[in-house]
Amino acid sequence: MGGRCVGHAMTITLRNLTAGYDRHPALHHISGAFKEGSLTAVTGPNGGGKSTLLKALIGFLRPMSGHIDFGGLKPTDIAYLPQQSAVDRSFPLHVLDVVLLGHWPRRGAFGGIGAAEKARALQALEQVGMGAFAHRPIAALSSGQWQRVLFARLIVQDAKVILLDEPFAVIDGHNTHDLTHILTHWQGEGRTVIAVMHDIPLVQEHFPQSILLARELVAWGSTADVLTDANLAKAAHLAGHWVEHAATCERDERARA
């Protein structure tokens, strides 16, 4: 992980962040900070703004108001794994080709890929238990194997911040167990890891930090403090009261006045 600034904590800070689609905020006035080297689960009801938060962090969504302070991180320091539907897996590529894409932030569209880069990619495939599949077509993989390959690409990408949107949604317990350990390993290497999660027991077991979102921020802090029965009930209550034809939000103006 060379090139890390010593003594300058690369904290990502949200300042009164509002983001969403077509003027409807999916994420409403959120403030808080992801410390460097933290492992945070983003949880909450469906439509609560979890994926929206990741999209704002990777820069796919411009904040409607408020802003995100990246603490000196460049856009290419952040890796993003979206929900599974996004990729065309019938494409005639081999597993190794996909993992080699992890070199993109350093090699770009035109840089050469040599023996060292290939060795790194094969090593990453070994790490996720897919070493024997390097030369298989991606169309031949199961969902769990495919998710392992994408994790290998993230390993090669070597980013300081890793965003994952429901990384375990479509895979079985065995795959989930192995890949969760990779998240913990990344945190051990000093990377900031932020994952949207549905499985509350899994979060309680493996994630030190949590955010509970229901469009509004319900709680942000250590997982034990955030995932209490009271907070979960509050999130569920907020989720039951969403309106489609909302009035213009005046909160920013009131705060300024």
Next chain:
Amino acid sequence: MTGFLADPAFKHALAAALLVSLGSAPLGVMLVLRRMTLMGDVMAHAILPGVAVGFMLSGLSISAMSVGGLVAGLTVALLAGLVTRVTALREDASLAAFYLIAVALGVLLIALHGNAQEMEDILFGNAQSIDSDMLRLMGGVTSVTLLTLAVIYRPLVVESFDPVFMRSVRGRGGLYHVLFLMLVVLNMIESYRAMGTLMSAGLMLIPAITAQFWTRSLGPMMGLAAVIAFMGSVGGLWLGFGFSLPPGPVIVLIVGGFYILSLLLGRHGSVRARYFPFRHLEA
């Protein structure tokens, strides 16, 4: 019946077929993989009004008609993208509307200013008319296509396969998408002289679709598509010159025959593979 083999026009047409096959087959493969086959068809038809305007201004002049076709093709490509983005209509519907309008406009313009022979030449091509100037133009287009494709190969493949990853690494996928569409238009213009505006999409797309049945690797897929396109062109020119048939439709019918055979017998996803699979491997 074999006297035409010594005809310089036949030799020119053969060279043209090789050039067109080399350039447009890999583009066709990318169109198929990007699920943009309809876009290929649209581009081929969209150049027609531009070609017609070129024809109105300076007769059957290659350069005027090519420039007109280029302008019209790029305009429709950009307009179709724009209309899809700002309206709620599905992209395939917008594209279909665009190309039907383009064909109607083109045919009307040519009918107003030309005779039946000229109409047929533009719609169905005239392989006999390919001279050495035209060949030089085609050689240029194929060279530019293959060089550009070699340079943008990686970003183009990544943008087609995983656009969200491309965006997350700030890969400027849109730029490569536009470059790719420009190559498609250029190649449609390259081939319409021999194939006609109505048939040039067939030579780009059908070999690419056929190759899907035989390989699951991108490089070999492009190579195979080029070989199929060239075999179809040679066969079509042979029959066309020998029996005085328009080569364009004959070429498309021959590659169409390859498609049907592959659909029935191919290695991957064919009728044969579905109902009479080979014995499974050990791992």
